Amino acid sequence: MAMSGSPDFQQDSGGTLRFSGDLLLRTIGTLPERLDGVAGPVSRIDLSDVGRIDTVGAWVIHRFAARHDAEIDGLDEGGRYLLDHVVAADQPVALPQRPSNAFVRLLGEMGDAVVITFRTLRWRSSG
Numbered sequence: 001m002a003m004s005g006s007p008d009f010q011q012d013s014g015g016t017l018r019f020s021g022d023l024l025l026r027t028i029g030t031l032p033e034r035l036d037g038v039a040g041p042v043s044r045i046d047l048s049d050v051g052r053i054d055t056v057g058a059w060v061i062h063r064f065a066a067r068h069d070a071e072i073d074g075l076d077e078g079g080r081y082l083l084d085h086v087v088a089a090d091q092p093v094a095l096p097q098r099p100s101n102a103f104v105r106l107l108g109e110m111g112d113a114v115v116i117t118f119r120t121l122r123w124r125s126s127g
Contacts, residue, residue, distance in 0.1 A: 005021045005022060005027070005051075006021050006022070006027050006029060007019060007020070007021040007022060007023050007027060007028060007029075007031050007050070007057070008020050008021050009031075009034075009035075011038060011040070011042070014043075014044075015040070015041050015042055015043035015044060015070075016042075016043070016044040016045070016046055017038065017042050017044070017045050017046065017070075018046040018048075018049065019045065019046065019047050019049065019050050019061075020049040020050065021049075021050065021051060022050070022051045022052045022053070022057075023047075023050055023052070023053040023054070023056075023057025023058070023060065023061065024052055024053070024054045024056065024057055025054055025055075025056040025057075028056055028057060028060060031060060032060055035060070035064050038064075041068070042064075042068040042070045043068070043069075043070050043071070044070055044071050044072075044073065045061060045064070045065050045070050045071070045072045045073070045074075046073060046074045047061070047072065047073070047074040047075050047079065048073075048074030048075075049074075050074070050075070050079070053075070053079045053082060053083075054082075055082065055086060058079075058082050058083045058086040059086050061083070062083060062086050062087055062090065063090075066090075
């Protein structure tokens, strides 16, 4: 039976971390910091005693599992669905490159403003 409350975990000598409680934004507290202090290899994360899990809880578990190359099991169908979507969303975001030179950036912004002004004037004169 799943327990509720603040999340906790226990590590066994076989490389399994067993979680209990709720993995929710409002209950997560210092769990990420405590996970940073886990020593030794972790090959499996058991979530079968977790009561509820939200996106933040799934993210914390996913990131920890990725760092340790550990498999995650014990979630019900809804929890697995959420975790799978969190894992799929963990992709690097490509940011547009901005000119490093301030003058070039200013010139580009001025050019954009001129184009918008002419489009606005053309729209108003044709309407």
